[in-house]
Amino acid sequence: MPKSINKVLIIGAGPAGVSAALHLRQSNNISPVLYEIRPEPTTLGGAIGIPSNGSRLLGRLGLYEELLTRASSGSDLVIHSVKGHVLGKMDQTGWSKEKTGFGYLRIKRADLLDVLLKAAQNAGIPIHYGKRLVGINETDEGVTATFSDGTSDTANLLLGCDGIHSAVRKTYVDPEITPEYSGISNVFSIVPTFQLPPAAMSLDGLNATLVTDGLFAITPCTRSGDSIYWFFSREVTMPGSGYTRDGWEEHGKKEVDEFKATMDGFLKDLKGEWGDLLRRVVYQTQVVKFYPIFRLPLGGRWSRGRCLLIGDAAHAMQPHASQGVSMALEDIFLLSRLLQKPDYSLDDxxxxxxxxxxxxVNEMHKTAERNGTVRRSTSGWRLAVNEIVASGALWIYEACNLDKLGLGQKGLAYDVAEENLDL
Structure with missing residues (x-):
């Protein structure tokens, strides 16, 4: 490890920041201190997908088994037609699970963060809330973070784990890089299944339907199946002045009722029991979250001096490959390995x-962008063609046992521990 790296400041106490603190404490004997802009742990977000490459690293953190008690582990992608029948299905992590021993997790973001924070508390890792970063200064010996309340802290290393709108990036590492709107936005919510028809309790994996205006999907997000996470992803013109960094929630009866009427229009062509179930899911929704999907352009700077950006702060991508948490974990584990090289300087x-x-990162960024194209608006005849193509492709996939070849899953079996660390 580079000499005198014994303390790290971590800006951001979300999944990336807390995971970084835990791993650097466990594997590098570095003392982490976390600083979070929000006044308390956030409950923002719906459910998070974590494929094999990420779940394996959660296993190495010692948290996988506990997360498995809270998460849904169904890994099938089931495509439903507008008319209500199943076009086909495929296992998204069957091959990668066989290779890694770890499958797919779909978990509420709040549950993931709760498990991480409890582990941090047990490890005695300090977390300071209500801390807005306003300045970063370096000397030959260390880096100092200054906060809006006038306090400051100094360490040998600073990690920006503060997401796509990173203050570390904007303040110090790469102020020129700004998030760009993808053109796609999500509305989503979590609905208790006791309010839904019995078919909701038997759902497994991600169940998706393409409509002319985008993609609607539902999936269990708890081990017991008592909650369903749903989202509708579609093209939306750049949000106006009402946009905030975290999107916004609608709680009021009037706003939610108006939203339901709008969704009725998007789902009007869905037939059969499947269409009825999706409309019932929307009808039972009490709180709606709107989230415009932004990303960072490829090629930005990730480090400066003693500061390094981690996860979305460095390379935020669209969520359509379920790689946000997994990419951050890979970042952290590679950094940890490199810090163990006794002959490397921090520059090395x-x-x-x-x-x-x-x-x-570039590979996964492009995969996520490519997967996002199916969310774009299309015509009725084009949708019919897309359903025929999808049905045929999924039939061939199953009939020819193409899952045995690991198509689309080889990136999920990637192991950051196998990366060559030579200069």
Whole structure:
């Protein structure tokens, strides 16, 4: 490990920041201190998908088994037609689970963060809330973060784990890089299944339907199946002045009723019991979250001096490959390995880190963007053609046992522990 790296400041106490603190404490004997802009742990967000590459690293953190008691582990992607029948299905992580021993997790973001925070508390890791970063200054010996309340702290290393709107990036590392709107927005919510027809309790994996205006999907997000996470993803013109960094929630009866009327229009062509179930899910929704999907352009700077950006702060991508948490975990584990190299300076660490992570991040970034294209508006006849193509492709996939070839899953079996760390 580079000499005198014994304390790290971590800006952001979401999944990336808390995971970084836990792993650097466990594997590098570095003392982490977390600083979070919000006044308390956030409950923002719906459910998070974590495929094999991420769930394996959660296993190495010692948290996978506990997360499994809270998460849904169904890994099938089931495509339903507008007329209500199943076009086909495929296992999204069957091959990668066979290779890694870890499958797919779909978990409420609040549950994931709760498990991480409890582990941090048990490890005695300090977390300070209500801390808005306003300045970063470096010397030869350390880096100092200053906060809006006038307090400051100094360490040997600073990690920006503060998401796509990172203050560390904007304040110090790369102020020129700004998030760009993808053109796609999500509305989503979590609904208790006791309010829904019995068919909702038997759902497994991600169940998706393409409509002319986008993609509607529902999936269990708890081990017991007592909650369903749903989202509708579609093209939306750049949000206006009402946009905030976290989107917004609608709680009021009037707003939610108006939303339901709008969704009725999007789902009007859905037939059969499947269409009835989706409309019932929307009808039972009490709180709606709207989230415009932003991303960071490829090629930005990730480090400066003693500061390094981690996860979405460095390379936020669209969520359509379920890689947000997994990419952050890979970042953290690679950094940890590099910090264990006794002959590397911090400049060496960041240089090798950048060289090894860029190709991997770029690959997943492009996959997520490509997967997002099915959310775009289309005509009725084009949708019918797309359903025929999807049905045929899924039939061939199953009939020819193409899952045995690992198509689309080889990236999920990636192991950051196998990366070459040589300069």
């Amino acid at each position: 660490v960041f240089s090798v880190y950048d060289q090894r992570r860029r190709p991997r």
